[in-house]
Amino acid sequence: MCRxxxxxxPPVPLGDLLFDLxxxxxxxxxxxxxxxxxxxxxxxxFGVGWFPEPGxxxxxxxxxxxxxxxxxxxxxxxxxxxxxxxxxxRSATAGMPxxxxxxxxxxEGRWLFSHxxxxxxxxxxxxxxxxxxxxxxxxxxxxxxxxxxxxALVRDxxxxxxxxxxxxxxxVLSVRAAAPESRLNLLxxxxxxxxxxxxGHGLFARHxxxxxTVSSEPLDDDRAWAEVPQDHLLVATRSTLxxxxxxxxxxxxx
Numbered sequence: 001m002c003r004x005x006x007x008x009x010p011p012v013p014l015g016d017l018l019f020d021l022x023x024x025x026x027x028x029x030x031x032x033x034x035x036x037x038x039x040x041x042x043x044x045x046f047g048v049g050w051f052p053e054p055g056x057x058x059x060x061x062x063x064x065x066x067x068x069x070x071x072x073x074x075x076x077x078x079x080x081x082x083x084x085x086x087x088x089x090r091s092a093t094a095g096m097p098x099x100x101x102x103x104x105x106x107x108e109g110r111w112l113f114s115h116x117x118x119x120x121x122x123x124x125x126x127x128x129x130x131x132x133x134x135x136x137x138x139x140x141x142x143x144x145x146x147x148x149x150x151x152a153l154v155r156d157x158x159x160x161x162x163x164x165x166x167x168x169x170x171x172v173l174s175v176r177a178a179a180p181e182s183r184l185n186l187l188x189x190x191x192x193x194x195x196x197x198x199x200g201h202g203l204f205a206r207h208x209x210x211x212x213t214v215s216s217e218p219l220d221d222d223r224a225w226a227e228v229p230q231d232h233l234l235v236a237t238r239s240t241l242x243x244x245x246x247x248x249x250x251x252x253x254x
Contacts, residue, residue, distance in 0.1 A: 003028040003042055004088035004104065004114040004187050005219070006194045008238045009211020014050060014077035018067070018087060021219040026067045029089040033217050034202050042066075044092035045103035048073070049112040050082040051191040057110050058084075058191065062103045084191040086112040093118050093146065102143035106151040110190040111158055116201050116216060117183030119146035125179035129153060150175070150186065164188060164195045165235040169246050172199050187214070196234045197246065203228040207241040 005025055007017060018025050023033075029042040047062035063070055067089050088104035096102065104114035119126055126149060130138060133152055141148045150171065157167040172184045176199065183200025196203060196214050204225045206213045214234060218225040228234050228243055235242045 002088055002090050002104070002114070002116040003032060003216040004086070004116050004185075005213065005215035006086040006112075006187055006189045006196070007211070007213045008084050008189070008192070008194060008236070009213075011081040011083045014048065014080045014082060014085065015074075017085065017213075017219065018048065018077045019074065022221065023217060023219050025087055025089055025215075025219075028215075028217055029067050040091075042089040042091040044098045045090040045100065046070075046073075046088065047090075047103040047105050047114075048077075048085065048087040049105040049107055050080065050086075051084040051110075052082065054083065054191070056191075058086075058107060058112055060105060060107050060112075062100050062105075064098055064100045064103065084189060086114060086187065086189050088114040088116075088187075093122075096145045097143060099143060102145050102148065104147060106142055106148065106155075108155055108158075111155070112189050113151045113154060114187045115147035115150050116185040116187070117199070119150070119175060119182045119184075120179045122146045122179070123149075126175060129174060129178055132156075150184075154186070154188065158188075164190075164193060165233055168195050168197050169233050172197050172246055185216070192237060194234070194236045196228070198228045198230050198232050198234075199246065200230075203234070205234060205236070205241065205243075207236065209239055211238055212236040212241060 043066040045064040046067035049058040049060040105112040185201040187196045206224045
């Protein structure tokens, strides 16, 4: 499956997260350490979303090629620093398109979204969940993929003002009920908060009270990295980090 990461904290060069650290995202793309049966490498596109200004909206850069094959990104990442970012590399599920529009992060307003995993039985298994969405949202999905539909489900709740952590938790539990054995590691940020789930794939967090980084795999050998347990929800800011079981609270009404 895919690899993704998010960072909040003092500005850092994008190049550190994407290329320069020993197990940066580009390294995870061609030498992932833990795919859990979800593919071998992540060469079907990439995307980076970052916030140039605190409180503003993100800038997004996506391509349908391997992350290491884009010299423009190398130059851009080397010249850009940010205090908030979400980035992902993609391993497309068989039968789904390889296109720029299918690569995370997906974006609306200040929100960035990524999915690491797979919805089993796609698309039939989630037809009933899709029927809850406005028809316009279904007609304007970024791509005909499970990740794009998951983003539409999440986005619909965020628009209504629901708590971001609760939105991810409820989405995972609803999709898992409709499509058992799905892998549903979801990740969102608005530049001030990160929320993420572990539901089928790995996730690690590093938090020092001033910054937080979450990543499918540790970016280096710093012993501060801690693995987030399976079937848990992570909600973090620059100064706080909370991790709780996904089923701690009942589903909220959609």
